[in-house]
Amino acid sequence: MALLRRPLLLLLLIVTHQFLQSWIVFGSVNEEGQKQEEFYEELLLKPLPDRKLLTHFHFQSSAPPSSSNGRHHHLFPKAISQLVHKFRVKEMELSFTQGRWNYESWGGFDSIPSSNAKPPGVELWAVFDVPQHLIDALWKNLTHTLSGLFCASINFLESSTAYSAPEWSFPPASGNLRYGTLPREAVCTENLTPWLKLLPCRDKAGISMLLDRPSIYRGFYHSQRLHLTSTGSGSEGLDPSIILEQTLTVVLLPNSQRASLAHASEKHIQPSWSLSSIFGKEVSGKCVLAETSNVYLLLDRGLVAELKQLRKENEKSAEKVLTSENNWINPSFELSAKPDRIFIEESSLLSKNPPILYKFEVEKYSESEPFDLGLTWKIPVVWLCQQAPLHASRFLMGSGNERGAIAISLKSTQSSEGFVGANFDDERCELQVDVFQVVPWYVKVYFHSLQVFVDQQPKAVSDIIEKIHVSPSKDKVSPGVMELVLKLPCSVSSAALTIEFDKGFLHIDEYPPDANQGFDIPSAIVSFPNFHASMVFLENDSLNKSPLLSKFQEKSPVMSYTEVLLVPLTTPDFSMPYNVITITCTVFALYFGSLLNALRRRVAEEERFLKDKAAKKTGRLPLLLSKLSAKLRGRQSEPPHSTPGSSSLVNSKLVFKVILVAGLARVEMYADQVEGAGKRSVKERLNVNSFDNSIPRRQITGKRQRQDEKWEHDLYQDVPQVSNRKVDARDLRLKLQKKSLQQVSQSGRGALSGVRDLRDKLSGTMNPQPVNADPPKLKSNAAKPARRSVAVETSEPEPKKAATMTERKKAQQKADASVEGFLQSLGLEKYVITFQVEEVDMTALVHMTDNDLKALGIPMGPRKKIILALESRG
């Protein structure tokens, strides 16, 4: 009884619990029901030391937890929500990047570079909210969906050789993470358009109106990023809330007119810019759907320090000017719009020269009064961006197609006084560096060859590397992953890691279409987990919270990506397999044939026969061969006896056999290429091809000769076609000339000279065959039918004869020609064109009166001449 009661109690408990839970859920629904989907748009501008400008667009959409996520949406993009829903994505980041973030001059310590500087190409990582064994399948489907959504070849990340599962070195470390990059993906506007489609206002209104494609893609670096996080478990019947963060980071060079005509002294003045000058557009009001729509201008620490310094030099008093409310017009620079608020970074540690942030609210501007922020520098300023503690770069060592080594070099940036100081309190100051490196399987890394150098001194690996996780690559299955934690002394000035590798062989169909370009090794990620980039700008109004500023406040670890490496692998000749097949088969066939013949041979008979033959007369070839062999042996030449004779004969047979079979093989290979090869006799073919074998170069000439033969053959048929073919074969430019030539030949004045003209012209532009090139040969070679047909034309210049011709076309040609000839005889060639235009042939000309000629526009003198000549001809 008690046993029975217990489950009942349990059941009751469960039921009430469920009821309670659902009740709670219901309550929360009501509570959350007020929460709407939200959208924020922000833009951050930041002058960079190397005269460039960083523009960072930040759009954020959020969907609160609700039961209808993935189905019904008001602002949040449905596609993304469905993606999260379908693939159980917990966190995902997709970035499309072109160009490389310049860590030295654009900084490496801020929030912007540490979370927005991305490796070139596509980078995708995702954390899934499913058990381990399901992740890979979901990842594959996710890549396909994303590639469809963003018009990119993200589906190449589907193959298990393309992605990896970092354990702990990649910052959002978790077991359910998958990470993949496509370093070679070209990023273009096709990827931006679908990205923009996810914004409720697209690029129709608000800050996104600035996204002018030509100016963005002209930039030095642009990275288009999509980051989504879904929080809250979906177990309560509610779908998790999703925050979609879309950022576009562009580094542009403002093209100020002043820069071009700058004096030497003004060279250091930073270029002045305005939104309209860099994007060619202005912001006309905010996107009405956005909660906030702000533009920020950030002056970073170095710049602020420099400005203060300059100020001190100029006027000793003003210390607080920069930060006071009214400083947007100050001696060093001028802003074209009045900032709505000025923030000063509040981080306690680094209060010496805090960064300054100017905030502009786009809401206040409208179509009639567009927002166009401009910054004009008045004095030259030189500063440095804040650097990451170490600057990471990576390169390849070694040469050849067999092996090499990857080296990751870390150099201290020196400028890290402030933040290294934070760690000085410890007794043993150490700098922790995480390295995450993925290598494709065909780069076969020997992990035992890992070497560490600190300050150019080789160190024991165990001294420096605190933790290492390696998952070796499996051929054609998975890439190699190396995760390292380095502990470097704080005083380190340089450190280097080298690791050797062998280059693997790929299967023929694993090569990409541009196999000769080489293969990319994705960027290594070097992160500094003890350093966090965060900027705290305190906002007093909690209602109007800016997601960008709260993003800055987040403690994101400092990260940097190294360069992508290009490894040249041996590129095979892709016709190789067929060549190999052919040559092996030929060898086998030869072997087989000779074996068969050896089996069939009747040695005794042959010997007897040869003896008999030797008695009669010595063959020429055997004699020569025996002489040769004798010479080679350094003996006196002796008349070949039967035995050596037979052997030499066998040799010659063998040689012939080789030639025959090889020739046959070549013929087969070229059979489809060589047009009309079937017409020639086998013997001919063999001749040509045996040539080919002995001297491969000759093959080309042989081919050309064959072409010439064909060409000559064609000459028998008709002349114009010849020229046509030839022109086609040589150069398309000649087509035009050919046209005019045909006209000339039709006009028929002095046909021989005309034809010669044609030849001259042809030979003038290109170098055709000698047959056509020199007229004398043409003339002498009367047997050639080509010449004959030419001669036919030349021998009939007279109109009378032409009239007798039966073919109308030809008759007209002749008549036409004779008009020309006639005019030429009068020295009136320049009017030929007039007659041709009016299509006047000789028969018509005969009937022409003075008035007709006048109508043609021929002046009095020539007119009379023509009429006289016509009369005289009758």
Place this chain on the structure above:
Amino acid sequence: MAEISEAHDSDSSKIQDSGSEAPQRSESEPDFDPKTMRKTKPGLKRLFLTFSVFFSFLLGFPFLWKSVEIYRSPLPFREIDSLSTQLRSDNLLFPLHFHALFVGFDSVPDGLRQSILSEIAKLASQNPKCSNNYTLSVTVDLDSRCLRSPNSSPYSSTYQCGSITATDFVQNDDVAVDERLASVFGGKTKEYSVAVVKGGSESERAVVGKHRHAWLVVGDGSEVEVAAVKVAELLVKVFVNGGREEGSIRNEFMPVGADGKIVLSFNLLNADPRDWVYDWDFEKIDDTLLAPMIEALGPVANISVESQVLYHTPKASFSYWNQKLESYVFSTKDLPFFVNSNEWHLDTSIAAGGRSKILQFALFISLFAARYVPSAKECPLLLQLPNGEISKTNGFISPMWGGVVVWNPQGCLKDSEFKPSTKNIIPIQDLENMFEVFIGQFRQLFGFKSVNVYAGASGDWNLLPSERGFTEWELDVLSRQHTCFNLHSCATTLGSLSRLVQSLPRMIIMDEIGKQVKFSLEAAKLALSNASSGVYESSAASSSKASSLAEDAFFHPSIMSVSYYSFEHCFAVYSPFFLPVSMHVMLAAVRELRRYKQEKAKYLAWKAKAKAAS
């Protein structure tokens, strides 16, 4: 080389004879001619050798051929053919049971049955693809006893005599009558019943209920023949054809994806959010209006609903200002340009599978193009029918795509009062009205009428609308049509696959394709048998399965591999070896054979001579 050796051979025989043997033999036999004779029997060793090689090549050839053969999963070509012939030869007959109940008439049921059947035969247009197999039973209810036609269906016998009287139809509440009839006829049977009732009311009433029955109330003096004609028309035109006109929309047309899924994607388009932003409470509508309909359509299609709000979506064409209507008018002939596919990102759904059908329903909010230029504002926007009238629903459909409804906000005429850039919610009343329009459009996409009257040749029938959007008999029509369409498409797909496979002998066919074809055929057979036994729902489900499997097989990615292992490829790989070797082998065999014959002739000649000499 072979020639040379052959020449030597023939010569050598001569030499052999003259050189070594002749001197000895010439002494003994002076008439021995070494050119034409030989004394020893020619050896068979080399002949045997060459021929064994030759034959081993010949024998090896089939093995080689077998080894280079590509894998082709056997497909049931015969069954595919039989399926398509079965479908073509009109074997897909849906059994339909009609039951006509005459109350208050005093006539012979058999005669009535004959007259109705002859009318049905006149009206029934033979659908070339799917036909129906009618059975009709007629009952004449004379209060106390029933006269039944002799061949009544098993269902009609369930009718209890006298359970329907003319007084039931006196009330004007059609819904109540419908429920009453449903209880009488039993809602579960697959029989279509018509009750013809004489008397009760003066006015004639003809109503088709929500279930599978209709009733006709006629005046006291009306003829039974007139009623029979009307009943016959009802049975054929409404219950069988779903009340649609022939040829209005293709009969087999179904907006259902190949995998039997429909995604209804509702989009609220704010043309220009700078003027106003409207939002809707879609979840409520989804629960109250759409969910029953989706449930009702369950057997035909698996429907899911999505919604989103889009902004900055101008329409693609212009409207003009109509002074009389004080509104902007968009005429029907411009409708093809209304949908702006560049700006309306009515995305395909990620949640939907590859071949689901997505129907877009767009609610378009008319706009101010520019707020400060009153002439350019486009609100209210009305759609004009071809006959010049203004559309009542202010919407239109595009077959296989979806529908659009234009909604004009209330405040649009008095723009001075309107506060721009605020988020408004569409009033729930308006939204419900619009969703009724959407449901009407959805029905139209399925080919049904959105009006509630069927105007036949012999009179009108009121169609009682169902709160689920589709009445039972309409769903029956859909199921039948769906089954028919799917089976035919399955047969055509499989037929083209079998033709393709048979025409390309070097195409690799994976096992998977074979399996899919097999399952597809099985599902099709199941659908056929279900259809002929009248189980519409399951036949619709299995037919859609058959059709989607057939499509899967036809679009299997491995079919693309036909371009890879071509015969030319095979030839190019093997010919470099086999061509020269086969030449050797054949030449050797021929030569040896020839030589053997020659030598044998010589030997025989010598033998003959020797015989003659001895």
